[in-house]
Amino acid sequence: MAKVVLKDLTKRFGSVVAVRNVNLEIQDGEFMVLVGPSGCGKTTALRCVAGLEEVSEGEIWIGDRLVNDVSPKDRDIAMVFQNYALYPHMNVYENMAFGLRLRLPPTTPLAWLLQRRAYKAKNAEIDRRVRQAAEMLDLQQLLYRRPKELSGGQRQRVALGRAIVREPKVFLMDEPLSNLDAKLRVQTRAELIRLHRRLGITTIYVTHDQVEAMTMGDRIAVMEGGVIQQVDTPLNLYNHPVNMFVAGFIGSPEMNMLEATLKRLDGHYFVDTGSFQVKIPEGRAKNLEAYVGKSVIFGIRPEDIYDPELAPFSNRDGNQVTVTVDVIEPMGSSLLVYLTAGKHPLIASCDANTRLKENETWQAVFDMQKAHLFDKDSTKAIF
Amino acid sequence: MTRRSETPSRAAVLRRSDALFGMLLNLPAILLILALIAFPVLYSLWVSLLRYNLRRPNDVHFVGLGNYREILTDPMFWHALQVTLYFAAGCVIGTLMIALAIALLFNETFKGRALARALLLVPWAMPGVVNGLLWRGMFGKYGGVNALLALFGADPHQSWLLQPTQALNAAIVAQVWKDVPFAAIIFLAALQAIPRDQCQAARVDGAGWWARLRYITLPWLLHPILIVVIWETMNGFRAFDLIFALTGGGPGRATHVIAWQTYTEAFRFLNFGAANAYSYLIALMTMTLSVVYIRLLYRRGQIQG
Known part of the structure; x- marks a missing residue:
């Protein structure tokens, strides 16, 4: 187990900068998720840690060792690949034992004769570890099958097993669940979390799926354009995104973002989108003076739009908006409602008991304590 | 009705x-x-199955397996078979090793790789007889091989093609030189079909260059290796044009391979019955060897799918 530190990590492919000045400190035993849209540099960053890509600039530390020039085999890491990369000519057992067997000293016939006992003991140790991992992952029945005889989920478990038996300092996982079907993905997600709790090995997990990131990560690093936008716990990312990209990327359905102007009337601040006007609560109206009269981006999550009768707060001061209901999508536990407020389309995620009809007007209530405001030019969050 | x-x-x-x-x-x-x-x-x-000798054109008659019986009791056949086996084994091993090495080299990216790959094909494009003549020059007393060896201080006046063992080895070199390009192309194609993540997974698993070659690359190449082995064995058994141009079966009978024996039987002794029997024996032997190879290698090499 070890801490992993990336210092000013930059990776270029020719003139393309895939990863730019990434600084990240992953604590011992932490489950860190790198998340972002495809092409954001998350996989490249992971491959740099693995040693499969050479670092252009910066440093990578695993434990207290600078590993920039250490080859992958000496970094004491294990990696799970997106398509598992199982060795097709080996059975499950051999796949899992491969990494351990490579670490045996090379056998010459003479050495084998002389140190038979030592070799036997080491082989027994390998056998024990493989079987232990197989048990952990429920693979005992499949040990002597070839990868092509396994289902996707089973292959995925073998790939995990191959990583586990090595007992590495760091696990690197590159979208390990993306080739599984939806149901299996949810199951395996939980299994992975359980496994991490049990083994406590530092893990770097790359995914483009924000749900995976939210549910699995101790902390999440959101990447975009090769740059880390924000590193924080899932809840903090959700509640306090530092910029518009993070706000839009985390959360599903996406946060509603509307261009608006900040106004002040009678000492109160208002957000005016042109279609409607909402009031910023007193407690949050700090340091807003500089933005008055300027264009800002108003953000409200679909979950923070309520029916007046069902809202869990009683304040109705300047937070009601008249909207038209366009389409209602019942999701079972909730309703996804597509609305229009003046010229602005909005999405709301409402309680399933909300009584709504398509093409009727509705008095929606915004939870302004949870609304967001962004600087339009810098895209940074004002609150 | x-x-x-x-x-x-x-x-x-x-x-x-x-x-x-x-x-x-x-x-x-x-x-x-x-x-x-x-x-x-x-x-x-x-x-x-006939007694068919043009020197006695009027005496053509059915002899059943008589020709085969004669051949199998002829010491010349056993000598030719021995020479052929040595020749074929040399060709197979030589081609396999060198082609594999070249394919591994050309699988890496380096400057001028496309040109190198194109040049690699030149020997393959050469007709067998031309190849034989070329190597006769190379192995001649004043040829390139001696010139090269002279650089390292060896006797520069050896007559390679006049010494029985050397002549056969020289024939192997010539055959290998011609066949390596095709084998290398096959290996190269197979190497490029190996998914990159296989190699990367092995690197992360702790495999160095040798271990990756031994445990990942070679298992993936088993089928192409099988193809090259069968193909080159056939080449060894059928090698005629090269022998014709390079040594003419000599010195003595040192390079008297079985295809050459077939030729002499047909066109020197005009004994067409026996020559055809020889052809069938060659076909039978290559077929048997191929079946053995396939039995040994094919299943083990079945990895995709």
Whole structure:
């Protein structure tokens, strides 16, 4: 187990900068998720840690060792690949034992004769570890099958097993669940979390799926354009995104973002989108003076739009908006409602008991304590 | 007698006439194949069962397996077989090793790789006789091989093709030189079909260069290796043009391979019955060897899918 530190990590492919000045400190035993849209540099960053890509600039530390020039085999890491990369000519057992067997000293016939006992003991140790991992992952029945005889989920478990038996300092996982079907993905997600709790090995997990990131990560690093936008716990990312990209990327359905102007009337601040006007609560109206009269981006999550009768707060001061209901999508536990407020389309995620009809007007209530405001030019969050 | 009232449906008529028309279109090709392949193959089988010596054109008669019996009791056959086995083994091992090395090298990215790959094909494009003549020059007393060895202080006046063992080895070198490009291309194609993540997973698993070659690359190459081994074995057994141009079976009988024996039987002794029997024996032997190879290697190499 070890801490992993990336210092000013930059990776270029020719003139393309895939990863730019990434600084990240992953604590011992932490489950860190790198998340972002495809092409954001998350996989490249992971491959740099693995040693499969050479670092252009910066440093990578695993434990207290600078590993920039250490080859992958000496970094004491294990990696799970997106398509598992199982060795097709080996059975499950051999796949899992491969990494351990490579670490045996090379056998010459003479050495084998002389140190038979030592070799036997080491082989027994390998056998024990493989079987232990197989048990952990429920693979005992499949040990002597070839990868092509396994289902996707089973292959995925073998790939995990191959990583586990090595007992590495760091696990690197590159979208390990993306080739599984939806149901299996949810199951395996939980299994992975359980496994991490049990083994406590530092893990770097790359995914483009924000749900995976939210549910699995101790902390999440959101990447975009090769740059880390924000590193924080899932809840903090959700509640306090530092910029518009993070706000839009985390959360599903996406946060509603509307261009608006900040106004002040009678000492109160208002957000005016042109279609409607909402009031910023007193407690949050700090340091807003500089933005008055300027264009800002108003953000409200679909979950923070309520029916007046069902809202869990009683304040109705300047937070009601008249909207038209366009389409209602019942999701079972909730309703996804597509609305229009003046010229602005909005999405709301409402309680399933909300009584709504398509093409009727509705008095929606915004939870302004949870609304967001962004600087339009810098895209940074004002609150 | 009742007449069948049903007439065949229009579709059925069309179907049958379609099939007929298709056959008609294929007929020229089929006739050509029958004339150029099936007839010679069957005719030579027939001739191999005859006593058919042009020096006695009036004494052509059926002898059954007589020709085969004679061949198998002829010490010349066993000598030729021995030489052929040595030659073929040398060719297979040499081609395999060198082609593999070249393929591994050309699989890496380096400047001028495309040009190098194109140049690699040159020996393959050379006709066998030309190749033989070229190497006769190389191995001659004043040839390139001696010149090269002289640089390292060796005796620069050796007559490679006049020493029995060296002559056979020289023939192997010449054959390998010609066959390496094709084998290398096959290996190269196979190498590029290995998914990159296999190699990367092995690197992360702790495999160095040798371990990756031994445990990942070679298992993936088993099928191409099998193809090259079969192909090169056949080349070894059929090598005639090279021997013809390089050594003419000599010195003495040192390079008297079985294909050369077939040639001398047919065109020196005009003994066509025996020569055809030889051809059939060669075919039989290569076939047997191929089956053995396939049994040994094919299943183990089945990894995709």
